[in-house]
Amino acid sequence: MQQQMTGQSQSQQPMFTTPPQVITGKDLNYLADQMNWLLVAAKKCSHYAKECTDPQIKQIIDQTGQMHQRHYNTLLTHCQNNNSSATASLPAQ
Amino acid sequence: MQNTKIGNPKTPAAQSSGTTMSDMDRITDILSTEKYLTDGFNIAVREASHDSLHQAIMTCLTETHQCARDIYNVMFQQGMYTLEVAQQPKLDQTYQQFNGYLSQIPYSGRVQ
Numbered sequence: 001m002q003q004q005m006t007g008q009s010q011s012q013q014p015m016f017t018t019p020p021q022v023i024t025g026k027d028l029n030y031l032a033d034q035m036n037w038l039l040v041a042a043k044k045c046s047h048y049a050k051e052c053t054d055p056q057i058k059q060i061i062d063q064t065g066q067m068h069q070r071h072y073n074t075l076l077t078h079c080q081n082n083n084s085s086a087t088a089s090l091p092a093q
Numbered sequence: 094m095q096n097t098k099i100g101n102p103k104t105p106a107a108q109s110s111g112t113t114m115s116d117m118d119r120i121t122d123i124l125s126t127e128k129y130l131t132d133g134f135n136i137a138v139r140e141a142s143h144d145s146l147h148q149a150i151m152t153c154l155t156e157t158h159q160c161a162r163d164i165y166n167v168m169f170q171q172g173m174y175t176l177e178v179a180q181q182p183k184l185d186q187t188y189q190q191f192n193g194y195l196s197q198i199p200y201s202g203r204v205q
Contacts, residue, residue: 048119056170
């Protein structure tokens with residue numbers, strides 16, 4: 001895990017150029033929220049698609065549900081972040 | 094006099110079906126859900142701490158917007174939406190008004 005640091009600050013500490021790959025408490029709250037919405041949305045699409053009679057409507061609702069499932073998995077991957085190793089190399093504040 | 098209403102005839106799916114849920118009710122509910130999700134992603138993407146998380150949520154946001162658009166187009170095809178055309182004089186008047194304001198913007202006349 002490469003830390004993006006450069007130069008020297010006045011306190012002899014490396015400076016961040018971009019925020020490091022840590023999931024903050026705030027990030028985690030938002031991630032959990034979004035995954036909850038996506039879970040319900042995916043279930044709803046699956047349920048409605050089964051009930052629909054019009055093939056065009058059935059298909060687009062089904063596609064939508066699959067997209068929600070994909071997004072759920074994407075966000076879940078971001079929860080697999082190793083915060084311990086990401087913070088180990090950071091200078092103590 | 095111009096035709097002011099634009100829309101397809103309603104397909105059977107677009108007919109209301111009394112007290113039970115119709116296909117139109119279902120797709121309307123799904124579209125509402127997509128709108129709700131874009132609001133949520135929009136707030137979350139603004140608050141993301143690091144770049145890879147920001148990009149991931151940004152992808153969710155744009156794909157969900159596109160999905161909502163596709164749903165809307167299907168609904169329009171099936172006659173669930175009717176568009177009302179603006180009156181030409183009102184359109185012209187609004188153009189004139191805001192074209193006049195253009196000179197107030199300091200960047201006017203400088204094409205990038």
